[in-house]
Amino acid sequence: MKYLNSQEAIQIDNELMSETYKYTLSQLMELAGLSSSMAVEKVFTKKEKNVLILVGPGNNGGDGLVAARHLSIFGNKVYIHYPKPNKNFNHLLRQCESHKVLILDDLSNISVDFDVVIDAVFGFSFKGNKKKSYIEKYLTGILIIKGDIRDPFGKVIKFLNFTKIPIASIDIPSGYDVEKGNTDNLFVPALLISLTCPKLGVKNFKGRHFLGGRFIPNELEVKYELNTPSYHGSEQIVEITN
Template identity: 30%
Template sequence: MSAATLNAMKLVTAAEMRLLEKRALESGTSFGDLMHNAGRAVASEICGLFDSFPGKKALVLVGPGNNGGDGLVAARFLNDAGAITHVYLLAPRDPGDLVYNEALEAGISPIEVESDAGFSKLRELLGEADVVVDAIFGTGLGRPIGGASAAALTLVAEARNQRPDMVVIALDLPSGLNADSGEIDDSTLAVDYTITLGYAKRGFFLFPGADYTGQILVADIGIPDGLDDDILSEVIDEHDVLSILPLRPSDAHKGSFGKVMVVAGSTEFIGAASLVCQSAARAGAGLVTLAARQSLHPVFAAKLVETTHLPLPETAHGEFASEAAEVALARLVKYDAAAIGPGLGQSPDTVEFVHQLLSGISENTGLVLDADALNALSLTPDWWDIFNHPAVLTPHTGEFARLSGLSIGEILANRMEICRKNAALWGKVVILKGAHTVVASPDGRIAVSPSANPGLASGGTGDVLTGIITGLLAQGLDEFDAARAGVYIHAMAGESVRNNIGDTGMIASDLLIQIPRAVKSIKEHDHASCH
């Protein structure tokens, strides 16, 4: 996503986009100005994709509505930029259409589908075009694509298969992609770039639509500043993360960067605790302590040489003893943040141990609950009325289903709104993990990860995320800031590994050294932008 573009990080529904345009009109911006700005901005973005644009062959597919009008304006500016520009009209334009007449005055001679028998001219243009712009349908489409438009999109897809160097661009969104749900039409094109108008749309970060947008660029269409202050959804951005990263003063000591306690691990899940501890330290925490069953201490002590340890009492059968929670809580008052749950197990004694911890923990302790802590919560009806401590919850879809009582299908059908609604109900910051992870705050804010990395769909990567967030909490960030910064850093670490070895065979421990490198990269990009 283009981080330098105005309004790039806000995320809107189709209804919110219409509202923002309405506000712009009421503030004195004309509809013509918005369309002119949109077309010019789209053309500018397209020109910027090429080292040398004059002489390139551009084909703009124009539909019947406002999206088609934006396409006509873009075609005129592409023509002015030196492109050999052709416009293909898939529906008649009104003879009084201002932008249509301006295109004619600029020397563009649109080809009308009615006069192109068998799409012969379209096939010819597709055989030569360097760039094709889909300006057929926008956010207002409420029906399946059919007729000439569907046929034209099919021909573009076929031409692209034959000519992979041809660049395909969607204006605002690929035709047929639902801006809210990410659902697609059978004719929707998977494009190389989506140049979206004003704001990114929610459907770009929901599947299957997320697979069709290509790289997303946000074009400024001139909506005045301040009109979007009540838009509470955003895409997490590097510059935003930079603004909330903890400071690292030169005269610091380990106490300056917070103390983390990790309550995790079991005989079956040794690795989970190890990953949380190491990732909390790699995220910058000054001290990390692992609280685990005492019989596991020799294993953890050999593996985690930088971590301190709090062996917890256990029974002869290897379960937490009744006094284990009291021991942990007595030490926990000296810590800034705690991660509870990864790899603990789900035996009745463990569930009781978790409940005792949560009922006794201080409100001054930053808290991240993951995995088996979430499973323990879900066993209590209306658990959110009983456990009212501020916390970050990090469920995957299955854990979210258990916490909420919703089906996985219900959650996947509307991930952002479901996450927002339940964050408010539970009074917690909730991270719904997955491709384009969603972070929701109880106050209604949503932050969405720009990344969808299949390499992260492997055991232990969620434990790494838990550790990063807990480390950031210990350094003084609030729950929402720690969650969105942690999600972004985790995603950057994953992208770094993918760029190096690919997304097959990525394992959680690959991410660990990439965590501080991701933080360093964020800081260096800001430094470079100042010079």
Template identity: 30%
Template sequence: MKSILTAKQMRAADQHTIETAPISSIDLMENAATAFVTVAQTLFTDKHTPILICCGTGNNGGDGLAAARLLQVAGYDSLHVWVARFSPRESDDFAMNLHRLRQTPIPVTEWLPGDELPPITQEVIVDALLGSGLNKPLTGDWLRLVRHINQSQQRVVAMDVPTGMRADGVIPDTEETVFAHDVVTFQRPKISFFFPESAQAMHRFHVADIGLDETFIEQLPTGFKLIEAADVQQIYRPRKPFTHKGTYGHALIVAGSETHMGAALLSCGGCLFSGAGRTTACIPVNGLAALNTRYPEVMYCTDTALRDQWEAANAVGIGPGLGSRATQLADIFDYPAKPLVLDADALNWLSEQPALLDRLPEGCILTPHMKEFDRLFGHHTDWWSRVQTAKEKAARYRLVIILKNRYTFIILPEGHVLINPTGNAAMATGGMGDVLTGMLVAFLAQKYTSAEAAILACYTHGAAGDRLRADRQAIVLPSQLIKQITSTLGSLTNDLDT
């Protein structure tokens, strides 16, 4: 997993690299500009594209000046640079790159406080105004310039961070920022990029390696880690010869109601295709025909037989489509403790019985979306605060909380926040969470730890959706995703038994 750092920590990584590589700060700036231009050439391939590079007078502006020069070297022939001199200070590296730029034919226009800004006619705007150091709202001439850029409605590519956006911490939804279609960020994504509020400042981001000391970065203390395919490959255990269904565990899913059997079926499908050796569904009897038709591999049990099946199971999932059946959940606290996943109606029931949080088994996985989370733990006005609360509750109750989002946060009892990068907007359809619940139960039944099950299920769930989206599907349905799970797992492992 890769450490995701605060802006302050990234500056420390810059300084450490300068001191120990050794590399001068101006050469590190050249690395950043080179990395930016490499990505930029994939974003706007026509070298006659008119490009406006907007620079402040700090190091982010210095990056922009260097990028302008390197774009010209790469063959771009319609470049113009604006320098916003709204501060009396300038960095030494900015000054050096401005001197270098003046040796080229690229026109440079400098703007002072109060100057009237002309219309922007270029097709692409490079935002290199302020970078990642901002921690307060834009005001005055900076705000005026940002509004001017946004009002142009041209495509914006930001260097490192869109101007006005905070790299970490609360992102107030009232603060104005540049809106960047693309952000080319250096070495690591910023923590804020994974929070929903970032959508007001950016559409997507690209990570460019600029040669910072990776060993130093990974040694810095951070609460945020980004899951990678290599982590899944390391965790996943391919099937071995002479194993049998008993090797892969017995999963029990308590789900469905007379009017919501679809959720139960989707959970069962996620469980089956994630490798549970045996799956049993505790569902209403009127759903039995649908279950036998859709998944004849799944066993059935009644509510009255639940305790016996519970004792036989290796892991249990409760909640999808459960409806009023959730009222029987109080009985489960008298059953033997099992690896447990609570979702949907089970979470809503738990929010009405908060004292029972103390009775959940250690390592229990909760899978709330935003509204379910707030019903459980109180109203929140921003996602940063929501994640901080999740860290507190996961530690207090020794839970794993999967806070579902475009970038899902997996919060562990030790306080770590693991960010899952897979998945896409085509998956925004009802029932996706039900599939994830089934996958989690399947991995728990196979004796993965709660943390391992969460990583495997979230990453594979999103990656399966990404494979379908790569086939140019505008909408991905949960039933389609279920069928992609096994091949996705196979694609993430290098040593499947053949």
């Protein structure tokens, strides 16, 4: 199976949403979030789990909002921490609220005994100087650039790095280099749900690893030589073994 670099991942996403294949972003996020929720259900089998989902402002966060809705529908008690809402995803947030997903404003004073925390903060497009600045400041929980206090993703990274709750990351663990992996010695999730195809930075990942997002046309599979494993029946996820 192929492990994608960042440029390949971007190209495949662009092709899926091109005039050739006509997928919409909402469709892709729905399928990604559904497969992520199914992987969490398969690995964390306790009924009526307490689930915390850390939601970022980009598409990875959109996947997390979809996963939150499905996990609530599955019978779990779901909370989201969403420090920088994206107005383009207001419909996803409203759907979460309509399915009794609760919003947790502060990570510093948690009173709920969570069974799993889902990392849907930064996807594969979060890299370069922006990533480096966030990681350098995560211990303080505050990121200051050009005199402005940026939104509190340093606190979210800090929480992920120090929590004892099992972590499930969507697509790639937040803060990892897409191609080089865990270069900053951050947290290691118990579960990883790769989407479309795994990224180079998780090639040596040793935890439970599932592939989700069952939407790649055969033409793209062949063009990019993805060699993804076969899904079984109507399953939306397939486990990857190293």
